[in-house]
Amino acid sequence: ENNTSESHTDVLIVGAGPSGLMTAYWMARCGVRARIIDKRGTKVMNGHADGLRMRTLELFDSMGIQHRVSHEGFVTAYAAFWAPGEDGIPIRQNTYTSAKINESPLNNMLLSQGRIEQFILDSIQEHSDIQVERGVIAESLEYDEQQDGNLEAYPITVKLRTLSDEEASLATDPENKSKSQVARNGLYRSNLTADDWDDLIHRSKARQAKTEIVKAKYLIGCDGAHSWTRKQLNIPLEGSSTDHIWGVIDIIPITNFPDIRRLGTVTNASGTILVIPRERNLVRLYVPVQVVEAGTTRRFDRSTITPEMIRTRVREILTPYTFDFQICDWWTAYQVGQRIAPTFTKGNRIFLAGDAVHTHSPKVGLGMNMSMQDSFNVGWKVALVAAGVAHPSILSTYHPERHRLAEMLLDYDRHWSPLFTEMKSEAAESPDKTQTMIKVTELFEDFADGLKAFYGASSLVWKPEGGEEVPAVARCLIPGERFPPAKLRNQAEGGTHWTMRLMKSDGRFRVVILAGDMRKYEQKQRVHTLGHLLAGHGAVNGSLMRRYAPIPGRFDSPLDLMTIHSAPWAQAEFFDFPDILRPLDPVMGWAYGKIWCDDAPGWDRYCDGRAYETWGVDRTRGALVVIRPDQYIGWVGELENVDQMVRYLDGVLVRAGNARPKL
Ligand code: FAD
Incomplete structure (x- = not known):
């Protein structure tokens, strides 16, 4: 092809979500020659993940970005669970504090994924000249495993294509393909901070269509739940065949419900919602909408879910409290099952991290945390090996260390999610259910907050x-x-x-x-x-x-x-x-x-x-x-x-x- 060039890099990262950016952070810190591409035209601006657990914040502190999260984020030290009383009207049944003053100086927090991505991007820029190449898609992958033993070789060949502006903006918001969805995920300038806005301006620079062959020593696939890299390697995602569909909405609520600024759940005869207070007076609400059973060939029509429908559902559940909103920052219909890849690596050169290898419902607030912690684990290992500092044998510790935690994550979600979707309507049962919620939370909390890692013996972990x-x-x-x-x-x-x-x-x-x-x-x-x-x-x-x-x-x-x-x-x-x-x-x-x-x-x-x-x-x-x-x-x-x-x-x-x- 005329417009095709060839180049070499030590590490190629596919995907610049939280996981890909965290990987790039390590390359920047360790001075490794690396490239990071994303098919989307911009980073995430609003919506998406928002939960940040203690351990993630401790890691942010060691990276020098935690102070920014502290300035902008919302501390969730307190939760309240509401269920119907004798007369069927929801009352505050239990409260719960997630602060662990003896364990960590940091509390769990909430802040939008877009801000987290911005903080990591700024840190990458501070330490290197690595730039996310946006609107660039990986299209083919060849891997010569025979060359694994030669550390100077480039056994990976990836073809990259620069997308047109139109293609890149479709990749940013694929739902916009459907006319009925045009209003969805709208960006309001008033909601964006100045550095987010810079990113948008950057996006509008004219791009030239071209393809490029990149030869790499290492490849890290951080390309999300529909991971292209994983598919190229024929690694399946295995697990539950039931997908739950959730309506998710970020709004500024107008309500007299007293706990709207407290993390918690509200249940009544018509269902359960999860309330997540956020920065800038925002509140996120998760509303279970439908369960798609295994074997259904019919694709669920997500366009039937609208902000109007979510508003009505929330009103039903919060009755007798009033509920309305004028400002909607973001909303989506989120469909996800519990799935995990049997292996996170291919040879000693290709690694998969984040949603690319595990998916679960968003309500345990761990998607972004687990994804970043995966790449926090694999990133330094690949960086130090690529820099000639560490033995390549350490790379084989990535899968056993992180796969086990991904299994625990799915286990947690399997315990937690049914408490929403199968919540019985009888008033008498509800207080027990809120007790169960607290029990499940306590059972998994050390793992979920990241306070226990369970990394087994290896060349990196000496055991007595x-x-x-x-x-x-x-x-x-x-x-x-x-x-x-x-x-x-x-x-x-x-x-x-x-x-x-x-x-x-x-x-x-x-x-x-x-x-x-x-x-x-x-x-x-x-x-x-x-x-x-x-x-x-x-x-x-x-x-x-x-x-x-x-x-x-x-x-x-x-x-x-x-x-x-x-x-x-x-x-x-x-x-x-x-x-x-x-x-x-x-x-x-x-x-x-x-x-x-x-x-x-x-x-x-x-x-x-x-x-x-x-x-x-x-x-x-x-x-x-x-x-x-x-x-x-x-x-x-x-x-x-x-x-x-x-x-x-x-x-x-x-x-x-x-x-x-x-x-
Ligand atoms: P992602 O954030 O998905 O990043 C993957 C990146 O790879 C994307 O930017 C994509 O453009 C890029 N990419 C994919 N294929 C290619 C390719 N071939 N070439 C180049 N680039 C490619 N989590 C929660 O905890 N709470 C939520 O409410 C929540 N809501 C969500 C709503 C939506 C619409 C989505 C998509 C995700 C949501 N999540 C939520 C999940 C959370 O965002 C993820 O757990 C987290 O972002 C995982 O990070 P990641 O980096 O592994 O993957």
């Missing part, structure tokens, strides 16, 4: 010998789980900071030295012996900081050392610690940000001096911990177990000066 799950030295720092956040005091400065913000998602593994009580002579000796070993005067043979290949253009070492001691702040000094834990840069000065103290200053109630207790670590003896770049614990041991820690790291990271290992 003898089969026990919990390391004796740090009872609550479990390899394969998240590092529980704590607020700490900086030794040099005295100010306080949360660990998840200190442990930046920048591609480095973090070696955390829990130095214990440095006032005790014997303990101080242990810490200095450790410093000696890390600096290369012992078994390690050469400084640990120079042992592994650097992250090119980003960091001299893929390791970052961080020390947290447990003596009272005023009884320790920055210079008490071995040099390697607080290195001097001839230009940038001492690394004051590396020595921290678990002590309560009195003026910050979150910095309570109980981090060691939270982590189950002895205040005198401390511990040694390795945290993976995605903030999950990789290895835990005593200060003396440097050999074992180095064996763990050797299994993951490429030695400096070594040729690339073969697969």
Whole structure:
């Protein structure tokens, strides 16, 4: 073809929804040559997913974007469940708080997908020159698995086509094809913030139709529930054959229902609605409309669902309260079943993430979270392997780590969804149902909020010998789980900071030295012996900081050392610690940000001096911990177990000066 060019890239990402953008974030942070394409002409502007769970927000904090969510989002610490009383009129039956002050400093929040996409886009731009190529569709895929073993090869060939403006806008809003739907998903300038608006202007630049052959080393398919990439690989989506259809509407309600600004459910004889208060006085309502059974050949005509119909349904259910709206920000008929792909990878080069490999009903508020957490998991692994920093063997941990969680997600949805769609009308049963809702929520909440990850043993997750799950030295720092956040005091400065913000998602593994009580002579000796070993005067043979290949253009070492001691702040000094834990840069000065103290200053109630207790670590003896770049614990041991820690790291990271290992 005349207008066809050929090019090479290390990583090609198909799809720029939450999952694709999160993958691109890692490429940007680790300096990897990558491209990201999306057939849509613009990013999502309004509507779509909105729920953000605690763990996602913790990860955002480590990426440096959580403050933006805090400014714009709605905190959902409180839920209310309404069901009919004796006279059939809905009354507030139960309340529930999702805040977990002892687990995470962040509460679950709600904010529109479009804003989240914007924040990640801005971060990608801050760290790289990667741009989403919009209005570009992937059309053919060839994969030569034979070349997998050669890390310099480009075994993937993808044909890309730039769409015309008309095609790109149809891809953005396929429903607009139908005349009856023209009003749907309308964009109102007043609803868009300035940076969203920039994106729209960008879209209007004239485009030239062309095709391009791209050769890639790695391909990550983040192309949503109808994933083109998954289909090319003949990977099916398996699961339930029942699709629920929901009317979803984002409105500014005019109502005297007292809990309209509280997350919750309302049930009466004619059904159940889910109420989700949002930013800017918006409220999202989910209204179950219909169930399509297996084997029905007739395609459900979604055009029968209109905002008018949703308004009528909501009025019926909220009776005797009044309900109306003037402003509708977005609405849709959302149809989805519970489905999962049996495998998330093809060879060691192609990975699928997000809705591309699991779909479920939107009401558990996890779609966007799970999708971003999938790509948060696979993104750094592919980035570090592509950069020549990590062994390719780590790539095989992606499927077992995330597939298991996707199965749990579907299990949660299977328990939760019927509570809406099969809600019986008898008033007497309803209070029991709201109790069941609370029970199901409690049963799955640690998983749903992302507080438990269940990552099994692998080259990236060391598990204690003898089969026990919990390391004796740090009872609550479990390899394969998240590092529980704590607020700490900086030794040099005295100010306080949360660990998840200190442990930046920048591609480095973090070696955390829990130095214990440095006032005790014997303990101080242990810490200095450790410093000696890390600096290369012992078994390690050469400084640990120079042992592994650097992250090119980003960091001299893929390791970052961080020390947290447990003596009272005023009884320790920055210079008490071995040099390697607080290195001097001839230009940038001492690394004051590396020595921290678990002590309560009195003026910050979150910095309570109980981090060691939270982590189950002895205040005198401390511990040694390795945290993976995605903030999950990789290895835990005593200060003396440097050999074992180095064996763990050797299994993951490429030695400096070594040729690339073969697969
Ligand atoms: P997506 O966000 O679907 O992104 C996939 C991207 O890939 C799209 O931008 C698409 O244009 C692009 N793409 C697809 N094929 C190609 C190709 N061949 N070439 C180039 N690009 C391609 N979740 C909730 O939690 N609550 C909700 O209320 C809710 N409502 C939703 C309503 C709608 C209409 C949709 C579509 C989704 C909704 N979701 C909801 C789901 C939520 O948006 C997803 O869970 C989340 O966006 C998944 O992110 P993702 O990046 O995996 O996929």
